[in-house]
Amino acid sequence: MSKRDYYEVLGVSRTAAEDELKKAYRRAAQKFHPDRNPGDKAAEASFKEAKEAYEVLSDGGKRRIYDQHGHAAFENGMGGGNPGGGFHDVNDIFGDIFGDIFGGGRQRGPRRGADLRYVVELDLEEAVFGVDKRIEVPTLVACKPCDGSGAEDGKVETCGTCRGRGQVRMQRGIFAVQQACPACGGRGQTIAKPCKTCHGNGRVQDEKVLQVKIPAGVDTGDRIRLAGEGEAGPPGAQPGDLYVEVDVRAHPIFQREGNDLYCEVPVRFSQAALGADIVVPTLEGEALIKVPHGTQTGKLFRLRGKGVKSVRSHGTGDLLCRVVVETPVNLTARQRELLKDFDATFEGEHGARHSPRSSGFLDGVKSFWDRMTS
Ligand SMILES: [Zn+2]
Numbered sequence: 487m488s489k490r491d492y493y494e495v496l497g498v499s500r501t502a503a504e505d506e507l508k509k510a511y512r513r514a515a516q517k518f519h520p521d522r523n524p525g526d527k528a529a530e531a532s533f534k535e536a537k538e539a540y541e542v543l544s545d546g547g548k549r550r551i552y553d554q555h556g557h558a559a560f561e562n563g564m565g566g567g568n569p570g571g572g573f574h575d576v577n578d579i580f581g582d583i584f585g586d587i588f589g590g591g592r593q594r595g596p597r598r599g600a601d602l603r604y605v606v607e608l609d610l611e612e613a614v615f616g617v618d619k620r621i622e623v624p625t626l627v628a629c630k631p632c633d634g635s636g637a638e639d640g641k642v643e644t645c646g647t648c649r650g651r652g653q654v655r656m657q658r659g660i661f662a663v664q665q666a667c668p669a670c671g672g673r674g675q676t677i678a679k680p681c682k683t684c685h686g687n688g689r690v691q692d693e694k695v696l697q698v699k700i701p702a703g704v705d706t707g708d709r710i711r712l713a714g715e716g717e718a719g720p721p722g723a724q725p726g727d728l729y730v731e732v733d734v735r736a737h738p739i740f741q742r743e744g745n746d747l748y749c750e751v752p753v754r755f756s757q758a759a760l761g762a763d764i765v766v767p768t769l770e771g772e773a774l775i776k777v778p779h780g781t782q783t784g785k786l787f788r789l790r791g792k793g794v795k796s797v798r799s800h801g802t803g804d805l806l807c808r809v810v811v812e813t814p815v816n817l818t819a820r821q822r823e824l825l826k827d828f829d830a831t832f833e834g835e836h837g838a839r840h841s842p843r844s845s846g847f848l849d850g851v852k853s854f855w856d857r858m859t860s
């Protein structure tokens with residue numbers, strides 16, 4: 487299946503700035519999030535597609551590569567991954583691309599372990615207040631019996647092929663190239679008696695269990711780097727890093743925009759007309775907003791400091807409550823009568839006095855027809 491262009495997926499131009507990308511991704515994520523579309527395969531596919539596009543375009547380096555080479559550059563590394571708690575090998579993507587461009591032989595000695603990326607899904611409350619998360623990362627870990635050396639008795643010998651240099655010269659046509667010694671894998675040392683558990687590799691596949699401290703205020707796309715917690719390296723090499731990336735689940739009440747939270751507050755039309763004190767939810771309990779008489783649907787009430795405390799600065803966002811005037815349903819006989827009587831009082835009245843919106847609307851319709859017919 488051919489992939490759609492990442493810019494097209496997010497509906498942004500090729501020159502879109504970072505915050506524009508973030509907004510576009512947030513829109514798509516909220517619309518297609520699996521939590522909001524349970525069992526909907528098409529929505530899930532759209533969600534993954536947007537996520538993948540955002541991951542590439544929001545990363546300056548990856549974006550440059552994508553702009554130059556298109557999807558071909560990422561064919562082996564990305565996509566497909568399991569939804570939610572998946573991980574990818576970051577080195578697979580970059581190691582190979584740069585290896586090809588710069589012609590290999592980029593590093594002396596054994597290559598360090600791969601960097602890993604792990605996506606941790608959080609509830610909004612967890613992201614806002616911070617949380618300790620236990621994660622299980624399937625990866626290569628240092629072999630315990632040999633302590634990662636690969637040698638059963640811990641004894642290593644200088645490699646006879648490269649004489650300990652780790653590199654050998656190879657003739658390729660008219661070129662002589664330096665490359666990692668094939669006998670010792672660039673380590674310069676060989677193992678006399680390989681460890682029985684790891685067969686001399688120094689590392690084994692396992693599930694690494696970590697307790698990760700997620701700071702308060704993180705948002706979707708934020709990454710926490712855990713140095714040295716990635717894949718174990720071969721004997722003598724450093725381990726890679728682990729990047730824990732945050733993915734915040736959609737919340738039933740609050741939507742987040744940066745450090746501000748939005749929520750919809752339904753009010754009865756009589757409350758909106760007469761004015762009322764309305765109880766609204768916040769992340770730290772209830773609060774009261776004073777809805778003045780004559781309030782229209784869509785009016786925003788700002789509760790300062792009731793949003794999200796930023797993870798990067800000392801600022802705290804606001805909570806914005808959007809009033810939605812609700813039409814009453816299942817009326818009793820008495821309520822119907824009262825409403826009919828009430829409605830009758832509007833007869834012969836001019837709209838502008840009691841219905842600012844309809845009169846504005848009717849004026850608009852009139853001038854529209856006047857333009858059409860003149
Ligand atoms: Zn060697």
Ligand SMILES: [Zn+2]
Pocket residue numbers: 629630631632633634635636637681682683684685686687688689
């Ligand atoms: Zn071992």
